[in-house]
Amino acid sequence: MEPDLFTAAAEERQEKDPTSSPLAVRMRPRTLDDVVGQQHLLKPGSPLRRLVGEGAGGPAGASSVILWGPPGTGKTTLAYVVSKATNKRFVELSAITAGVKEVRAVIDGGRRAAGGFGKETVLFLDEIHRFSKAQQDSLLPAVENRWVTLIAATTENPYFSVISPLLSRSLLLTLESLTDDDIRGLLRRALTDERGLDGAVTLPDDAEAHLVRIAGGDARRALTALEAAAGAAIAKGEPGITLATLEETVDRAAVTYDRDGDQHYDVASALIKSIRGSDVDAALHYLARMIEAGEDPRFIARRLMISASEDIGLADPTALPLAVAAAQAVAMIGFPEAALTLSHATIALALAPKSNAATTAIAAARADVRDGLAGAVPAHLRDGHYKGAAKLGHAQGYVYPHDVPGGIAAQRYAPDAIHGKRYYEPTRYGAEARYADVVEKVRERLRGEGTP
Structure with a gap:
């Protein structure tokens, strides 16, 4: 049987017994106007509005849609809303567990449904980036012939993870992480809505603030935690969800951390200073506080x-490439797995040998420039590729370093105003000890001293 998660029977069962489904499912929007966040996609006349037949011009022409954004931002929700608004069957598959066989079964079912009952199908394919090129190729006939409306979701950059033929035939919509206000509004709606908790419990300000923090912009995480905490409070006979009950339920202590206030900057500063001081344990502590507080x-x-x-x-010298690779990985995978990457990078940086020579070097050079120590570029270093440059003496007398033994020519590079200035003073720590030896030899050669 096809994995149709939102059949009429399932919806009827949910209407009779709203508690039969998880809170995150019960609170799933039924129209675009119910969607929380993503206002940049919901403006009148937007491609998403046109896709569901709203506004002038009718439905958008794309036969497939790719939703790109972090977890919990509403990709599944938007796919479901599109199917409801266009009165189409909704079938959901995950690229983690499904293969070409399952995809073809849904496509064949969609063709039969359209031919026999006039009912078109929306195929929601989650985590499409996990499909190989060949697996993605199998979707092209269905997209080109409009046998189904494909809505694919990915947390990775689709320009790298989705094949070009599929990307060119799709409407690409970029979703953004929900703001704290978005999450707060969602929680309050779930507390009072008859599809949600229908006023069964209240949520004091401190517990609400903690829920917003641990959600980290993920609506599903917020509603799942709220449902668990509400169940615990009701079981205890408490009228409201206390912070203690919430902490106990989500097994996470409330962290004293204000993402927009002093604590935000204090903890971030402490993380960097702990890394600078090579205290790996303190650095991991502050990293954990930032993660638990829902920091981006x-x-x-x-x-x-x-x-x-x-x-x-x-x-x-490997520290910066490692940190850059960590940042790229974090952007691609998001929380919770990104915590592992951040830990990896933090440990490596904390235990690395330290030098601020590059920092002090550029600071000193910039200070001289601001003080007016610039001067004219020496004539032999100026551009000599245009007509008339030789008459001006530009590029005349320049010695091409690759033509001399050792690759270092004894000639002047700095303007007169800073000739002899030494900005870079390497330390003897770690790999920089080698640079300390090299720079002195290079400076000698530039002055015409030493041997090749």
């Missing part, structure tokens, strides 16, 4: 990239 993992990754250059530099 991309913010943490950016701070680690800065630390790699600011505090480690050439003492460990």
